[in-house]
Amino acid sequence: MAMTPLLGFQPDLNPDIPGVMTECRHVIPYEQGFTGAPTGSAANAAALAAECRGARVVTKLDETRRIFAGTQTKLYELTGTTWTDRSAGGGSYTGSLDSRWSYAVQHLGCICCNRWCPKGEGGRERGEQLRHRLQHE
Numbered sequence: 001m002a003m004t005p006l007l008g009f010q011p012d013l014n015p016d017i018p019g020v021m022t023e024c025r026h027v028i029p030y031e032q033g034f035t036g037a038p039t040g041s042a043a044n045a046a047a048l049a050a051e052c053r054g055a056r057v058v059t060k061l062d063e064t065r066r067i068f069a070g071t072q073t074k075l076y077e078l079t080g081t082t083w084t085d086r087s088a089g090g091g092s093y094t095g096s097l098d099s100r101w102s103y104a105v106q107h108l109g110c111i112c113c114n115r116w117c118p119k120g121e122g123g124r125e126r127g128e129q130l131r132h133r134l135q136h137e
Contacts, residue, residue: 043067045081049074054101058110068110070101075112 007019009029015022027034050071058066067078068086072095076083087093095114104111 043078045078046083048076048083053099056103058105068103070112070114
């Protein structure tokens with residue numbers, strides 16, 4: 001009996017096509033295929049000071065992890081069971097009610113972005129992009 005070749009994760013294709021994966025759980029894609037996702041664990045952490053607007057687990061080159069979360073006006077890192085304020089200069093950011101944090105991991109750190117574009121006068125768009133680079137410690 002011949003093996004069906006694995007065509008990979010292609011969520012837009014018909015799931016009846018042999019070898020197509022349209023749904024994946026508990027796996028992470030990487031260059032040579034897939035690997036198992038890390039096992040979840042309870043953090044027993046205090047709640048954030050405000051509603052979470054985006055969070056990310058960042059894996060460092062030494063395979064340790066850091067957990068970041070952003071609210072409308074602050075960036076936090078989970079250290080033990082406490083959320084530590086990592087906002088630039090300890091200040092506050094400006095965010096709209098709809099703004100969300102996104103994260104881009106680079107070899108030396110993580111760039112956190114909160115982009116918002118409220119309506120300005122005359123219906124024109126005005127925008128502010130907040131970027132904060134968090135160095136790997």
